[in-house]
Amino acid sequence: DVKVTQSSRYLVKRTGEKVFLECVQDMDHENMFWYRQDPGLGLRLIYFSYDVKMKEKGDIPEGYSVSREKKERFSLILESASTNQTSMYLCASTGVSSYNEQFFGPGTRLTVL
């Protein structure tokens, strides 16, 4: 069965802290994605990666960076967390054989105080 895991379900950080959100998939998928979800705004794409060490900006990359050093792991980094980054963060992955079917992790609810 397809599995995407995220390092934390809930996280509380302070303004200005550096925050790492980790995502791991066990399906050997090439493509991985980071979204944030806010009420009334749906899912908005932050960054995605189609290969190791490759990344592309999504619709709202400002204030975020990503890292993909291994195929199974995609990290989202908030260099200096701000209160407007309080949100639900969702990681997803998809493979070449299931090209558009994205499989999601359980999400990380991040609160920045």
Next chain:
Amino acid sequence: GQQLNQSPQSMFIQEGEDVSMNCTSSSIFNTWLWYKQDPGEGPVLLIALYKAGELTSNGRLTAQFGITRKDSFLNISASIPSDVGIYFCAGAPRAGNNRKLIWGLGTSLAVNP
């Protein structure tokens, strides 16, 4: 970024009723996907559609890929309390980066037992 027009925004129905929701786009799509999200969890893929006119079922759920390739609908028959959640449509446009999905804002479904 681009978004799909998903309607209705919310529905409150009685257990046993049928439900219908739809998504429309101004551009042609190659793929339509329907997801369900339970509170505090990541979206789960319900149905994937890859061909214009395709009608696919998953238990009490039925989805169709519109003939014009610019719309899709999801029907739920004989709703039950566990159908409660947010339903999202997503599509892969024919033009542009096909790895990225375009998302609707969701239909929130409440079922009265």
